[in-house]
Amino acid sequence: MLPALAELAEAEFMFRYESEAPADVRDALGLATTRMGGGVVLSMRHDPTNYWSKALGFGFDEPVNGDLIRRVCDFYRAERTPAAVIQIAPDRLPADWDGICARENITAGGTWVKLAAEIETLRPGRTDLRVGPVTDDLVDQWASVVLRCFGMPEEHLGPMVAASVRDPRFHPYAAWDGHEMVAAANLFIHGPMGSLNTGATLPTHRGRGAQSALLTARAAAAAEAGCRWVTAETGRPEPGASNSSLNNLLRVGLTPLYERRNWVWQADRAS
Template sequence: MDQTALAEGAEAEFMYLYQSGAPSSVRTELGVTTTRIGGGVALSMRDDPTNFWSKALGFGFEEPVTHALVDRILDFYRGEGSDGATLQIAPSVLPSNWDDIRTRHHLREGGRIVKLWCPIDVFSPGATDLRVGPVTPEDAREWASVVLRGFGMPEKGIAEMLVAGVEHPSTRPFAAWDGDRMVAGANLFLHGEVGSLNTGATLPEYRNRGAQSALLAIRAKEAANAGCRWLVAETGQPAEGQVNPSLNNMIRSGLRPLYTRQNWLWRPDAAPSSNGET
């Protein structure tokens, strides 16, 4: 079992699901286009107000990462008129000449993502004084709003994109409530034997009350009920001397760092056109 391939594949598929499944009106409004290249996915949101959703990931398993593969990925973004994109490639599949490839394509370092993993039977549930439970279709719009506000993202268009994924058979959205008020949300994506814990965010005024830990626990239980053997999650690596509470919560729950992945940032004004070099 290649844990890295499974972890990267799950993330690529839930990101592809979100954007490819967006309503046509949202895809037009935000300029969303998706494609599959070399075993990975490339997702373009031309009018993304967050600079988050245009990303390419899941590469290096079906075919190797080469100059030519990166050419094909960036040609897609050029063709869509994208003003930038993030390439996310697991460190274990980066080729020995990666420095040459990234230099030629003017890819610069961005943030770093910690990918975490554990067998589902070693996961330790957390607790909270908040009520947690599944999100119904009637709750979907509020859930999307809470998640996006928790991440500090605008709702216009993007909320409708998240709502469209709520009823997909591979997704299981959950939320936490303080009384009747929804204050945190998260999603579980089922991908074979892997349960991907993603899209978790809490409103600022409700942080440090255990919402994330409880949402991790309820999603882990749902993944086990669905037959998953493994859990995978990701979060940002904190800067030196700083702390990421989300990362600490995941580790306390039993998830363990699998690897740290560098974001590689591309901008069209810094990148030359393709010449097909391999």
């Protein structure tokens, strides 16, 4: 049950991030979105970051099989998408997955860690910064902080992110140092699951507990909205390395559900 809730919450918030972009932004970025096989398929033909084209949420409403993955890849071919990432919970991969990958030009990429916890079991995070929800008049500033933290350009992506979080199922939060917004994070409500996503802090204010406190604030908001669990995902660090996002999630009490490989589809086979 938890893996399904966690995967589908992630799929839905990503779908809304991209499908609710203004028309001019959709045109500029070459955005196209669809629902397929119980999951979502998202294409950004002119993605300046190689992040936003992805397909996820599969294996719960319908089984993952060669026909489904062919249809996903056909969508990307029709949209002239250069590359995309397919994200599937490891226990949903079929026995013939290697053969499917060979047919569709899919290769193994990096690995993410999927985490979750019951809200009532979480430990509080603290910071000396002011933490709270982001009001509508500050959403554009919030989007700017998010994109700057992740090293993404604000042109087109700023209006896309800002438009999506005006959806009432999103609850953006931030941390301020005085009047300066220095960290940002988002909460997406999906039934009994709250998705803790889009957490980032400006380099000047890292190490001051902003994200731990933002996790605590969003978990409390999720509980108030009727959620029982929260979930998050982040990259698995390489051996000997560290991921501060993963450390923050573990510190407040989220626990790993599994590690999930990113499967990279590319339009052109290597010669």
